[in-house]
Amino acid sequence: MTAQRTYGGISAQERRAQRRAALLEAALEIIGTEGLGKLTVSGLCARAGLNERYYYENFDSRDAVLAALIDRIAEELADAILAAVRAAPDGPVRTDGPVRTDGPVRTPDTRATAHAAITAGVHLLTDDPRKAKVALIAGMATPELRARTTETVRVFARMVAAEGIDFYRISDAAPDPAIDFRAMYLVGGLVQTLTAWLQGDLDLTRDQLIEHTVDVFVLLGEDLANKLR
Structure with missing residues (x-):
């Protein structure tokens, strides 16, 4: 059994890339419509529909x-x-x-x-x-x-x-x-x-x-x- 499992034909690496893309798209929306001051970890994850642990999987700061x-x-x-x-x-x-x-x-x-x-x-x-x-x-x-x-x-x-x-x-x-x-x-x-x-x-x-x-x-x-x- 490998560490990088595939679910529904999508590898773990692909899923991580999708989550990263979703976070970036959420950041674009928040900054573009509400302003940079509204960009928080909780707000970003809520907008992306992701658990906060996925934020820290990809980023260490705003x-x-x-x-x-x-x-x-x-x-x-x-x-x-x-x-x-x-x-x-x-x-x-x-x-x-x-x-x-x-x-x-x-x-x-x-x-x-x-x-x-x-x-x-x-x-x-x-x-x-x-x-x-x-x-x-x-x-x-x-x-x-x-x-x-x-x-x-x-x-x-x-x-x-x-x-x-x-x-x-x-x-x-x-x-x-x-x-x-x-x-x-x-x-x-x-x-x-x-x-x-x-x-x-x-x-x-x-x-x-x-x-x-x-x-x-x-x-x-x-x-x-x-x-x-």
């Missing part, structure tokens, strides 16, 4: 719950953005002499790609306002969570830098520090701008917010790509 929830939202965000980039329409064949020398290729349309990626990210966070509240506001609640959020911004900046190198066919033999600088500037700036917009400090519609963001991403991306060619 910050641990929030960190896991932030990570889950960040993963959803990355998946949505990358899928949008991959599905963006093609642009014309490049003949302007990029740094790489493996021949001209048909590349995605710059603005269409930026628009698709930014729209996907903004919509994921604002179609379900609970996610934005967790990722952008609750993520700054404690020093530990602020550090976690800062690292998440770095991860997305590295993703933007990598996508930019690939998109513009920039040689990655000796990466220019300006690439990382601009990627961090864009992602960090977008986080602050989106937070301000969610708090009502920017008098813009969501579509206007997206269009202005696309303008900045395209401007800085094209400018740097031209300098590096």
Whole structure:
């Protein structure tokens, strides 16, 4: 007899994963509708319909719950953005002499790609306002969570830098520090701008917010790509 029993075709590991997912979904609902102050062990377990021992099976603090929830939202965000980039329409064949020398290729349309990626990210966070509240506001609640959020911004900046190198066919033999600088500037700036917009400090519609963001991403991306060619 094994220690990891299977009931109804579901293994112990799968059941634990389901309980963890239920707790995270409950945390998202509580924070998103009632506020971070309402997130307690008893309230979380009641919302998830689970015994408190299952909470301690997965988490040792409220910050641990929030960190896991932030990570889950960040993963959803990355998946949505990358899928949008991959599905963006093609642009014309490049003949302007990029740094790489493996021949001209048909590349995605710059603005269409930026628009698709930014729209996907903004919509994921604002179609379900609970996610934005967790990722952008609750993520700054404690020093530990602020550090976690800062690292998440770095991860997305590295993703933007990598996508930019690939998109513009920039040689990655000796990466220019300006690439990382601009990627961090864009992602960090977008986080602050989106937070301000969610708090009502920017008098813009969501579509206007997206269009202005696309303008900045395209401007800085094209400018740097031209300098590096």
